[in-house]
Amino acid sequence: MTSPTGYDVVVIGAGIVGSAIARELAGHRLSVALLEARDDVGEGTSKANTAILHTGFDAKPGTLESALVSRGYHLLSEYATHTGIPIEHTGAILVAWDQEQLDALPSLKDKAAANGYHRCELIGAEAVYTQLPHLGPGALGGMTVPDESIICTWTVNLALATDAVNRGVTLLTSHRVDSVDAVGDATTVHTSRGPVTARWVVNAAGLGADLIDAMFGHSRFTVTPRRGELIVYDKLAHALIDKIVLPVPTARGKGVLVSPTIYGNVMLGPTSEEEAERRRQALAWGLATGAVRDIVQAYRRARHAGDQGLTSFNAACAVGLALGRPNDEVQQTVAVLLEWARENHREWFHRFEPTAAPAPETLHLDLARAENRPALDAEPLPPRHSPIF
Numbered sequence: 001m002t003s004p005t006g007y008d009v010v011v012i013g014a015g016i017v018g019s020a021i022a023r024e025l026a027g028h029r030l031s032v033a034l035l036e037a038r039d040d041v042g043e044g045t046s047k048a049n050t051a052i053l054h055t056g057f058d059a060k061p062g063t064l065e066s067a068l069v070s071r072g073y074h075l076l077s078e079y080a081t082h083t084g085i086p087i088e089h090t091g092a093i094l095v096a097w098d099q100e101q102l103d104a105l106p107s108l109k110d111k112a113a114a115n116g117y118h119r120c121e122l123i124g125a126e127a128v129y130t131q132l133p134h135l136g137p138g139a140l141g142g143m144t145v146p147d148e149s150i151i152c153t154w155t156v157n158l159a160l161a162t163d164a165v166n167r168g169v170t171l172l173t174s175h176r177v178d179s180v181d182a183v184g185d186a187t188t189v190h191t192s193r194g195p196v197t198a199r200w201v202v203n204a205a206g207l208g209a210d211l212i213d214a215m216f217g218h219s220r221f222t223v224t225p226r227r228g229e230l231i232v233y234d235k236l237a238h239a240l241i242d243k244i245v246l247p248v249p250t251a252r253g254k255g256v257l258v259s260p261t262i263y264g265n266v267m268l269g270p271t272s273e274e275e276a277e278r279r280r281q282a283l284a285w286g287l288a289t290g291a292v293r294d295i296v297q298a299y300r301r302a303r304h305a306g307d308q309g310l311t312s313f314n315a316a317c318a319v320g321l322a323l324g325r326p327n328d329e330v331q332q333t334v335a336v337l338l339e340w341a342r343e344n345h346r347e348w349f350h351r352f353e354p355t356a357a358p359a360p361e362t363l364h365l366d367l368a369r370a371e372n373r374p375a376l377d378a379e380p381l382p383p384r385h386s387p388i389f
């Protein structure tokens with residue numbers, strides 16, 4: 001049921017985060033809509049990751065991430081048991097391949113303890129090969145993380161979204177949010193299928209979250225996506241490994257792992273595609289398809305019109321979307337193409353922008369009023385569990 005001003009809450013993005021938030025909100029006396037740009041839930045990063053339920057042993061101690069990952073581990077383990085989501089507590093071993101990595105293991109164990117996880121053990125090379133007999137030669141030692149687990153990511157997202165809908169959430173797929181208007185107590189979210197109004201908006205748009213933030217007139221953070229690929233081996237490989245094998249993490253991330261999957265395959269990856277590669281691909285797409293011209297034209301037209309309604313940058317982004325660039329890439333792609341055009345064809349811009357480059361913070365939406373809105377009615381309803389498996 002919606003209030004006279006539309007929904008109480010609109011959640012943007014039906015990945016694992018947005019679906020979980022919508023499900024949780026639906027346990028209260030609130031009308032909630034879950035908006036998703038794509039034609040199904042969980043079609044973003046949530047469908048394509050390494051599917052490990054992390055204990056949080058290697059998070060930065062004391063951070064919000066550390067607290068959330070560890071709490072999420074327990075909540076999701078419990079939820080999986082209730083709903084029948086496939087999960088297997090395989091455990092993991094971090095393997096050290098050189099002296100430097102071996103020397104780093106004790107401090108990783110201390111870090112795990114600082115994160116409240118006390119079950120890591122340091123083991124020698126022999127114990128590594130006892131547990132992982134098919135590992136190639138050269139391992140010097142390792143650290144066990146007995147509670148790292150593998151899970152089915154698709155099912156988690158589907159379960160959360162289905163639960164949310166069964167609790168009364170309105171799921172609106174193929175509703176891409178293109179702009180917002182905050183007027184009085186209501187925010188109108190303009191989507192590719194028309195406007196949706198709410199008192200509160202939750203931004204759970206994943207890689208598109210900074211774009212949504214910019215639509216509200218902020219530029220509080222930037223998402224820098226990094227893309228990866230995984231190799232999934234045949235189920236015949238399953239006999240080779242029954243635990244997650246992790247490298248010793250570096251400053252750049254958790255690195256390439258080998259892991260059994262919940263479906264009985266073995267997975268290797270992910271790679272990490274550099275920013276430069278993404279820029280190259282964006283430019284290649286823009287030039288090959290002619291999109292660069294249309295995007296620059298949209299930008300110039302909006303500049304010429306005095307940025308009414310949309311900023312010129314957003315107008316260019318809208319064209320990027322219309323030309324088929326995925327929502328979570330469009331902002332970056334458009335920025336790359338405008339930069340290229342400025343470097344190579346400065347004259348195209350003279351009439352419209354003698355000085356600065358476009359910036360999302362030039363959006364002019366009045367948010368001051370949003371902060372003064374009445375609080376949500378947070379009286380909890382009894383949980384309505386709807387096991388679907």
Ligand SMILES: Cc1cc2nc3c(=O)[nH]c(=O)nc-3n(C[C@H](O)[C@H](O)[C@H](O)COP(=O)(O)OP(=O)(O)OC[C@H]3O[C@@H](n4cnc5c(N)ncnc54)[C@H](O)[C@@H]3O)c2cc1C
Pocket residue numbers: 012013014015016017018035036037038041042043044045046047048049050051052053054175176177178204205206207208209212226227228270327328
């Ligand atoms: C290679 C890789 C491996 C990973 N491995 C793991 C792992 O093993 N374990 C783990 O816990 N985490 C892992 N992660 C991280 C995890 O996948 C993400 O943290 C998680 O999926 C993020 O979920 P989300 O809901 O925030 O984003 P998403 O799943 O991307 O959902 C955001 C949704 O918002 C929608 N959206 C965006 N813009 C708009 C708009 N304008 N209008 C409407 N909808 C919009 C998108 O279409 C998308 O469906 C990994 C990530 C990567 C990239």
